[in-house]
Amino acid sequence: MKAQTWPARSLLGRLRPRDAEALLELGTLVAYPAQHRLIRQGDAGRHSLLVLRGSAKVIVDTERGRDVVIAVRGPGDLLGEMATLEHRPRSAHVIACAAVEARVIRSTELAEFLCRAPEACLAVARMLSERLRSADRRGIDFVVCPAPVRVVRVLVEISQHHGVSTAAGWDLGIPLSQTEIASMAGTGLSTVEKVFRKLETEGVLHRHYRRVMITDLDGLRRFGEFPAGIPY
Known part of the structure; x- marks a missing residue:
């Protein structure tokens, strides 16, 4: 390669x-x-x-x-x-x-x-x-962001580092279960389920077994409420 x-x-x-x-x-x-x-x-x-x-x-x-x-x-x-x-x-x-x-x-x-x-x-x-910046940011997110926002920010981070562009959108690139995504976001599985259902309803992503396809990356970032002027 x-x-x-x-x-x-x-x-x-x-x-x-x-x-x-x-x-x-x-x-x-x-x-x-x-x-x-x-x-x-x-x-x-x-x-x-x-x-x-x-x-x-x-x-x-x-x-x-x-x-x-x-x-x-x-x-x-x-x-x-x-x-x-x-x-x-x-x-x-x-x-x-x-x-x-x-x-x-x-x-x-x-x-x-x-x-x-x-x-x-x-x-x-x-x-x-x-990696240290990322860990610091996630620690701050845990204090100031509600759980649904943390879930979205985890999805954005993974897509930025590992996502694969396809005709249908951005494949998350890593086969993670919803339980594992919940662990990364510091929340429960039920919260991840609710967030995914909302994002699917809004046309932001589709999900399959251990795979997530992001169909609207800009829309996903809006759900992540990234503040202007902060280097997240």
Whole structure:
């Protein structure tokens, strides 16, 4: 796959072709089936995963016994780099939403690559900064936004990062259940059901089993009540 075909917001999409090609030469190519646990929370961070195909969800086990979906990742994304670079235990599970093909890169390989490729190192820093902004924004949304707005904002975020343009609209790009979307929005399944029914009635989206097709992205953003002047 050529570098320019990677999603722009992914790590591979941020890199110059030369650095992307060098990163793609690292590690070992591995394939995982859907629902396979790619990374286990609490394990030692001895490697990272560079996703080539497929998608995965990032899940945290909380002290109250509830699993929380905090993010989704797709082609071109790097997984597990925080524990790898910090030499600390994994902070979350990563589970394949669909079949995943990835390169398993040892921590020493990744560190050596970043040392000799300063622009790639900067791209990783920018990627981590963007993820931190996203986490901060979602925390603020949880305090100030009603649950239906949070659900819509999760849909907008996923479509911006992973959506696939088709003749019928924007396929969300990640096969997530409504329960998982509810978890990302910090609300209950019944709220997601109500929001989806309203959005379908308004002609903003259509849904199928674990798939969502957004037919009016501008309309979806209006339901998300994004304020002017705030870089969400």
